[in-house]
Amino acid sequence: MQAFYSDEFVLPLPEGHRFPMAKYRMLRDALAAAVPQVRLAPAPRATDGELALAHTPQYVDAIATGSVSPAAVREIGFPWSEAMAERARRSVGATIAAARVAMQEGVAANLAGGTHHAYADKGGGFCVFNDVAVASRVVQAQWGLRPRTPGQPPQPLRVAVIDLDVHQGNGTASIFRADDNVFTLSLHGEKNFPFRKEASDLDVGLPDGCGDTDYLAALDAALAELDSRFQPDLVMYLAGADPFEGDRLGRLKLSMVGLQARDRRVFDWCLQRHLPVVLTMAGGYGHRLEETVAVQIATYRQALVYWQHCQVLAERL
Numbered sequence: 001m002q003a004f005y006s007d008e009f010v011l012p013l014p015e016g017h018r019f020p021m022a023k024y025r026m027l028r029d030a031l032a033a034a035v036p037q038v039r040l041a042p043a044p045r046a047t048d049g050e051l052a053l054a055h056t057p058q059y060v061d062a063i064a065t066g067s068v069s070p071a072a073v074r075e076i077g078f079p080w081s082e083a084m085a086e087r088a089r090r091s092v093g094a095t096i097a098a099a100r101v102a103m104q105e106g107v108a109a110n111l112a113g114g115t116h117h118a119y120a121d122k123g124g125g126f127c128v129f130n131d132v133a134v135a136s137r138v139v140q141a142q143w144g145l146r147p148r149t150p151g152q153p154p155q156p157l158r159v160a161v162i163d164l165d166v167h168q169g170n171g172t173a174s175i176f177r178a179d180d181n182v183f184t185l186s187l188h189g190e191k192n193f194p195f196r197k198e199a200s201d202l203d204v205g206l207p208d209g210c211g212d213t214d215y216l217a218a219l220d221a222a223l224a225e226l227d228s229r230f231q232p233d234l235v236m237y238l239a240g241a242d243p244f245e246g247d248r249l250g251r252l253k254l255s256m257v258g259l260q261a262r263d264r265r266v267f268d269w270c271l272q273r274h275l276p277v278v279l280t281m282a283g284g285y286g287h288r289l290e291e292t293v294a295v296q297i298a299t300y301r302q303a304l305v306y307w308q309h310c311q312v313l314a315e316r317l
Contacts, residue, residue, distance in 0.1 A: 001307040002101045003031070003109040003279075003300075004094035006043035008087045011078065019077065019126055020285055026293045027111055027281070035300050043094035043110070045086065046134060050096060053137035054130055054175055056121045063088060063128060076123035088128035091115060095131035095280055099139045102276040103234070106310025107303055114238040114282025116169035117194065124171065125193060132161055132236045132280065133175045136182060139234065156181045160232035160275075162266055163200075164219075165240030165282035166192060166250040173198035183230040187215075187222055189243075189251050202226060208251045212258030215243065219262060223269050235270050235277045239263060241284030241295035249285040259295055263302040271309055279303050 009024040031038050051060045062068040066080050078084050094110035101108035116132065117125030136159045143157035161176070161184045163169040168188040176182040183201045190205030197203070204222050206215065242250040244259060254262070270277050279299070286292035 001038050001107060001109070001304050002098070002105065003038050003040055003111055004043040004097050005040050005111040006087075006090040006094065008083065008090045009043075009112045011083055011087045014079065020289055020292070023284060023289050023292055024112055026289060027296050030293050030297055031111070031300060034297055035304060037304055038109070038300055040111075041097070043090045044097055045089040046092035046096060046129070050134055050138055051089075051092065051129055053141065054120060054133035055118075059121045063123075072122055076128055077126045078128070084128070092129045092131040092134050095135040095278060096138050098280075099135045099234070099236075099278045100142075102278045103139060105276075105307065106314070107277045107279060107307045109279035109300070109303060111281060113280030114163075114165060114240065116163055116165060116172045116238060116282065117167070118171045119174050125167065127171065130171050130175060132238065132278075133172055135278065136161070136234075136236060140181065157234060158230065158232045159183070159234045159236060160226060160230060161185065161236045161238070162226075163187070163238040163240075163282075164243070164262060164266070165238050166242040166247070166252055167240075167283060168192075168194060168197045168203065168205075169200065169238070170194045170196075170198040173200040183226060183232065185222055185226055187219060192249075192251055201230070206252060209253050211253040212255055212261070215252065215254055215258060216261055216265065219265055223265065227269075232273075232275060235266075235275050237266055237277050237279050238282040239266075239279060239296075239299045240282035241286070241292045241299075242282075244284075244286065244291065244295050246286050246288065246291045247284065248287050249283070256295065256298065260298050260302065263299050267302055267306040271306060274313065277303070277306065
């Protein structure tokens with residue numbers, strides 16, 4: 001199974017900054033040790049043209065040149081630097097690369113990504129560019145270039161975004177608001193950030209303290225509704241570790257076992273429909289980062305099982 005990583009994911013931050021940047025290198029090292037079947041490849045950098053499929057050219061240029069306003073920088077939450085701009089491009093490029101591989105192999109991953117608070121014209125909540133939005137548009141554009149039978153109308157690639165980060169995917173919902181070929185599902189803490197939410201195609205707000213049983217019941221209902229309303233060709237899965245009971249920003253109470261059951265439900269739903277899956281890690285802010293990484297490693301183990309199923313199915317065809 002292929003996954004993409006870059007040393008640029010670990011952005012130098014001022015002392016005392018609250019974002020847990022160390023988790024990316026910790027995840028890379030833990031994967032190499034615990035799940036060596038995951039093949040790590042360098043994350044490419046997204047181009048201006050790719051970014052412009054989901055972001056305004058003015059915003060892309062402002063991030064590239066450092067002309068973004070101080071207020072916009074505060075909303076993002078990272079100080080601007082050339083390294084910050086490069087990290088943002090690599091994070092998007094990793095999801096684009098994972099999407100291309102997933103269309104061939106069934107599943108691939110970005111060790112970062114899930115930057116769902118970025119809008120077309122601004123960032124927010126530690127998100128500069130929206131990797132899932134850009135990658136969806138890139139693979140949709142490539143899909144549209146495929147040879148087809150003369151006289152056959154083009155069939156767009158339909159993407160389902162299954163966002164299980166504890167925070168609502170407001171930027172993603174905004175970007176795809178009028179796009180009938182993308183379905184956005186967000187299962188999140190109702191009272192958590194962002195406090196002004198955008199309308200996804202399906203929003204499921206959960207109360208503080210929600211535990212395994214209620215969460216999994218809500219997920220089952222959401223997947224059933226997604227199935228009744230939309231038939232995707234590709235799934236973007238934001239597997240946030242922040243619903244975990246040990247997360248300092250999550251406010252939900254899922255156990256490690258509950259999160260593993262969450263991941264199995266998503267991958268089983270996709271397997272039943274033979275859907276390629278792009279995995280991004282989204283949020284995770286554990287009091288102990290080792291626990292956040294353990295949640296993510298468990299997700300990769302589930303993804304690897306899914307990848308193995310896809311290889312068996314491919315051999316039978």
